[in-house]
Amino acid sequence: MGGAGGLCHTRAMGIRGNAPAGGGAVRAGGPAAGLPRFAVGPVLGIAAAVVAVQAALAGRYGFHRDELYFLAAGRHLAWGYVDQPPLTPLLARLSTAVFGTGPAGLRAVAVLLCGATVALVAFAARELGARRAGQVLAAAGAAVSAMVLALGHMLSTASFDLFVWTVLGVLVLRLLRTGDRRWWPVIGAVTGVALLNKDLVLLLAVALLPAIALAGPGPGDDGPGPRAVLRGWWLPAGALAALLVAAPNLYWEAVHGWPQLTVASGISDQDGLTNRLTFVPMQLVYLSPVLVPIWLAGFRRLRDDERVRWARPLGYAYLVLCGLVLLLGGKPYYALPPLLLVLAAGCEPVAERRWERPRGDGGGRGGGTRRERVRLVGLLLVAALVNSLITLPVLPAGRLAAVSWIYPESAEQVGWPELVAAVGAGWAQVPPEQRGRAVVFAADYGEAGALVHYGDRYGLPAAYSGHMSFYDWGPPPDSATGPVLLVHPAPYPQVERAFTGCRQVAEVDNGRGVANEEQHAPVLLCTGTAAPWSRLWPRLRHFY
Known part of the structure; x- marks a missing residue:
């Protein structure tokens, strides 16, 4: 991944010097001018440090509910599921096959993706002209941000999304900087891979293409500006590449009636207002308030600095993406990956003021005073400490109440073995x-996933649920007339009405006093079902 190879080599894709092959003329000294050397040592050192910390902490609490669902889905590999494409369950299966079936083994892929994302943000800063200090600042900023730390700790669809969207950001910057339209098929193929993980990447495309089209020439520039990359047949070729890569999942979705649209609509209906009200503050929290000045410097640079005017679509696209997420009522983290790219844009001016010699300065000391540099490093360390305490399993599990009100996902990693007990x-x-005719039924996919994973310890039979894709894996046979052991029906009263003669026989206690959705959940023993399973099953399906 150094400056002499990979996508950052200036000879890649036929590019030599300042003349992009097949991509339209670019003036000498323009955006295709040579890039600074990649800061291999410090950037990879920061990425390796993040990987080491994440790996050391990966198994400290336990699985998250979504991870237990991915493990179960990995046992039922398909080209799609009602709430997601196939990639994350496939990664869960591969990761546990290679690294082990515990939390640390499952999360190994997420940890590696986290480290790669840190390095990619530095690549993005380099594409935007950042020298050594700017690249290091970009890597450090990504490494201490709450979103990168959180998504590197757990395997989720967002873990791969953050990585692949950052890859797309680097590729798009290379496309815009060089004007070489032959990057479109590469961008399309990567977009297709992203579609195999989550359909959200379509929002990025919807935001980015108009942003490029609207970004005209800069003041005093008679050239076509970034919109020139939209001309010709390379863009349609890229769209075709994306379609071909994603085709198996798109076919699965069409055959099954596009269930992911139903799930997305339910998220908007259920949480849309909350998502909209918390959108702006959560952008700042997920990044880190400490990094906001660098992020704002990135916006100012994309707007004002003529040296990177070709990258202005990046800033426009982030704003359009925010508008789309707000309109749709999506979750605030949907717009987070481009935020790191805007942060990368701000690293060079900040580093130039603090460390680097100003451009054009033939000598003298670097910019900024020693106090300013120490202050910036101190702020990054504060961000690392605070965000680690919130997103990583640093605190004893019994003290999670101190941070779980900010980041509830931390509490959802505690208590699953106790639930199965x-x-x-x-x-x-x-x-x-x-x-022989009894059934264990869980109302939630996390609980059902925990029963699948830990159930053998207690001689439990196969677990069933009507939640998400557990429904598609089938009902019990009609010969299973009961008893039914029912887990956690409180938020789902319609579930309990499907069974008869229910009484509580146990209660979940995680033993650490952690308040999460499963703590104090009842376990009910019911004498039987209100109707045969084949008739009950459609009533038991739910997506929320």
Whole structure:
């Protein structure tokens, strides 16, 4: 990944010097001018440090509910699921096959993606002209941001999204900087891979293409500006590449009635108002308030600095993406990956003021005073400490209340073995002669995933659920007339009404006093079902 190879080599894709092959003329000294050397040592050192910290902490608490669902989905590999394309469950299966079935093994892929994302943000800064200090600042800023730390700790669809969107950002910057339209098929192929993970990348495309089209020449420039890259047949070729890569999942979606649209609509209906009200503050929190000045410097630079006017679509696209997410009521983190690219744009001017010699200065000391440099490093360390305490399993589990009100996902990593133990206690009350026709049913995919993963310890049978894709993996046979061991029905009263003669036989206690959705959940033992499973099953499906 150094300056002498990969996508950052100025001879890649036929580019030599200032003349892009096949991509339209670019003036000498323009955006295709030579890039600074890549700061291989410090950037990879920062990425390696993040990987080491994440790996050391990966198994300290336990699985997240979504991870347990991905593990179960990985046992039912398909070209799609009702709430996601196939890539993350496939990664879960591959990661556990290579690194082990515990939390650390599952998260190994997320940890590696985290380190790669840190290095890619430095690549983006280099594309924008950042020298050594600017690249290092970009890597450090990404490494201490809450979003990178959080998504590097757990395997989720957002973990791969952050990585692949950053890859796309670097590729688009290379496209805009060089004007070489032959990057479009590469961008299309990567977009297709992103579509195999999550459809959200379509929002990025919807935001980016108009932003490029609207970015005309700068003052005093008679050239076509960034919009020239939209001409010709390379862009349609890129769209075709994306379609071909994503085609298996798109076919699966069409055959199954586009269920992901139903899930997305439910998220907007259920949480849309909250998502809109928290959108702006969460952008700052996920990044880190400490990094906001660098982020704002990136916006100012993209707007005012003629040396990077070719990259202005990047800033426009982020703003359009924010508008789309607000309009749709999506979750605030949907717009986060381009935020890192805007941050990368601000690193060079900040570093120039603090460390580097100003451009054109033939000698003298670097910009900024020693106090300013120490202050910047201190702020980055503060951000690292605060964001690590919030997003990583640093605190004892019993002290999670101090941070889980900010980041509830931390509490959802505690108590799953204890939940299955409570179900095991309920199962012990089922008479042995009735166990052949008994069923264990969970109302939530996290609980069902925990029963699948830990159930063998207590001799539990296969777990069933009507939540998300667990529904598609089938109902129990009609011969399974009961008893039914029912887990966590409180938020789903319609679930309990499907069974008869229910009484509580156990209660979940994670043993650490952590308040999460499963703490104190009841385990009910029901005598049977209100109707055969084949008739009940459609009533038990739910997406939320």
